[in-house]
Amino acid sequence: MCLALLPFQVFSQDKKPEPGVFMKDPGSELWRQVRQRDMEGVGISQVRGVDSGVLINARGDQWARFRMTQLSTYGGFAIAGxxxxxxxxYVVRGSVPVEGGLSGRMVKRFTDYERVVHWTLAxxxxxxxxTGLILLLGRPVLLPLFGKEVFSLMASASKEGHNLxxxxxxxxxxxxxxxxxxxxIYEKGDMTWLLKGGGLIGDGHASGGFFNMGEKTWYWMVILIGLVIAVSGLILVSPSLGQGRVIMELSHIVHSIGALVLMTVSVGHMYLGSIGSEGxxxxxxxGYVDINWADAHHDRWGKVCHEQDLIISAEEYARSQGQKPGADKMETAEQSK
Ligand code: HEM
Ligand code: HEM
Known part of the structure; x- marks a missing residue:
């Protein structure tokens, strides 16, 4: 038993270090010393490196228990919820239609570069x-479904892909x-959007600029929580930079909680940015939106588009998208012959 511990030497602070592991009561006394419960951080080892004098990291058990019970359970419920x-x-409200319908007259909203940035990030x-969820929830959810062989492939591919x-x-x-x-940047008019609950309270119309208060808040969440996720992720991905176990454990907790918060809110964003809201x-x-959609959701920006005469006709819009004007109508006519 002691042979396995030979490189280690555990001693209390008032004694000089001597080789070997000392125990008054074999068994519990041995493990008390190995775990360094009474004298944390004073073990020495021939192995050179951060924390190499710690044989068993007692706090690591708490971190592992937190990950396997609270983090994966609450995280799983948040995503499923x-x-x-x-x-x-969607079942109750369906896609929220644009007041007065879509007009076909369009206004430029995003450049190609801005769209590439959005879709790359997304x-x-x-x-x-x-890949992160496969690592966090794979053991309780995927392992029973796919078995050991398939799950181990999924987990190692996810780990490599995630790190890369x-x-x-x-x-x-x-x-x-x-x-x-x-x-x-938040501006004065944004408060009315908040007071009207984004259109859910009152007459259903909440004033917004180019981006409304809800979108701006989503943007700052993505940037700020995203930076926290990225920094903690880089600490996790490069363990040889000199950080000890405590920094790694804290980084993992911050990384996973930040990621779970952003993933949960992103489901709402993806819904509102697609099937949840017409147009x-x-x-x-x-890169273009219907002017009626702009007036309904971003009235202050819509007003500027009207004032500066930025609206293009359905034909101009079709040309900008490389279609012949009315091409969709011709197709429908062909099909109905
Ligand atoms: C299927 C997935 C997604 C869809 C359909 C989608 C849709 C959209 C749409 C339509 C807009 C523009 C809204 C407007 O014109 O006012 C937008 C903006 C944005 N999206 Fe997404 N999105 C998706 C995924 C994501 C993901 C995964 C992220 C990041 C985690 C993200 C971050 C953003 C940000 C930061 C903005 C800009 C908001 C602002 O600047 O205020 N999107 N998205
Ligand atoms: C700079 C960006 C990122 C880096 C460098 C990074 C790196 C890492 C590393 C090294 C791990 C530990 C993997 C392991 O167990 O071996 C991890 C776990 C994880 N990451 Fe990331 N990550 C990044 C961004 C993200 C993002 C954007 C999300 C979510 C949207 C995310 C979600 C997760 C989750 C859920 C885990 C699993 C935690 C667990 O298994 O306990 N990560 N990440």
Missing amino acids: IFAIVILF IVFLFLAI FGPLFLVSLIMMLISFVRRN ALEGMKT
Whole structure:
């Protein structure tokens, strides 16, 4: 038993270090010393490195228990819960239509570069979210479903993929910060959006600028929580930088909680940016939005578009998308012959 511990030497502070492990009462006394319960951090080892004098990290048990019980349970419920809420919302309310319908007259909202930045960030985020969730929830959820062989392949591929593509998240986050920041500074009119609960309270109309209060808040969550996730992720991915176990444990907790918060809110964002709100996805898909959508959701920006005569006709818009004007109508006529 002692042979396995030979490189180690555990001693109390008032005694000089001598080789070997000392025990008054074999068994419990041995493990008390090995775990260094009474004299944390005073073990020495021939192995050189941070924390190498700690044979068993007692606090590590607490961290592992927290990860395997609270973090994975509450995290799993949060993700499943938000999907349930969004599905329920869709069943009850359906896609929120634009007041007065879509006009076909369009206004430019995003440049090609801005759309590339958004979709790069979104794709990298979703990849990291899926691989991260496989690591966190795989054991209780996927292992019983797929068995050991398939799950071990999934877990190791997720780990490698997550570590490899993680740094891309920081790059796309900085690109998002730079290209969208100017339009996300809070302004006076934004409070009315909040007071009207984003249109859910009162007459259903909440005033907004280029981005409304809800979008600005989402943007700052992505940037600030995203930076915390990225920094803690980089600490986790490079364990040989000299950080000890405590820093690694804290980074892991901060990383996972931040990621779970952002993943949960992102489900709401993806819903509102697609099937939840008529005409919303158009801007990120083509760069243009319908002027009636702009007036309904971003009235202050819509007003500027009217004043500066920035609206283009349905024909001009079709040309900008490389279609012949009325091409969709001709197709319908052909089919109905
Ligand atoms: C299927 C997935 C997604 C869809 C359909 C989607 C849709 C959209 C749309 C339509 C907009 C523009 C809204 C407007 O014109 O006012 C937008 C903006 C934005 N999206 Fe997404 N998105 C998706 C995923 C994501 C993900 C995963 C993230 C990041 C974690 C993200 C972050 C953002 C940010 C930061 C903005 C800008 C908001 C602002 O600057 O105020 N999106 N998204
Ligand atoms: C700079 C970006 C990132 C880096 C460098 C990074 C790195 C890491 C590393 C090294 C781990 C530990 C993997 C392991 O157990 O071996 C991890 C875990 C995890 N990451 Fe990331 N990550 C990044 C971004 C993200 C993002 C954006 C999300 C979510 C949207 C995310 C979600 C997670 C989750 C859920 C875990 C699992 C924790 C667990 O298994 O206990 N990460 N990450």
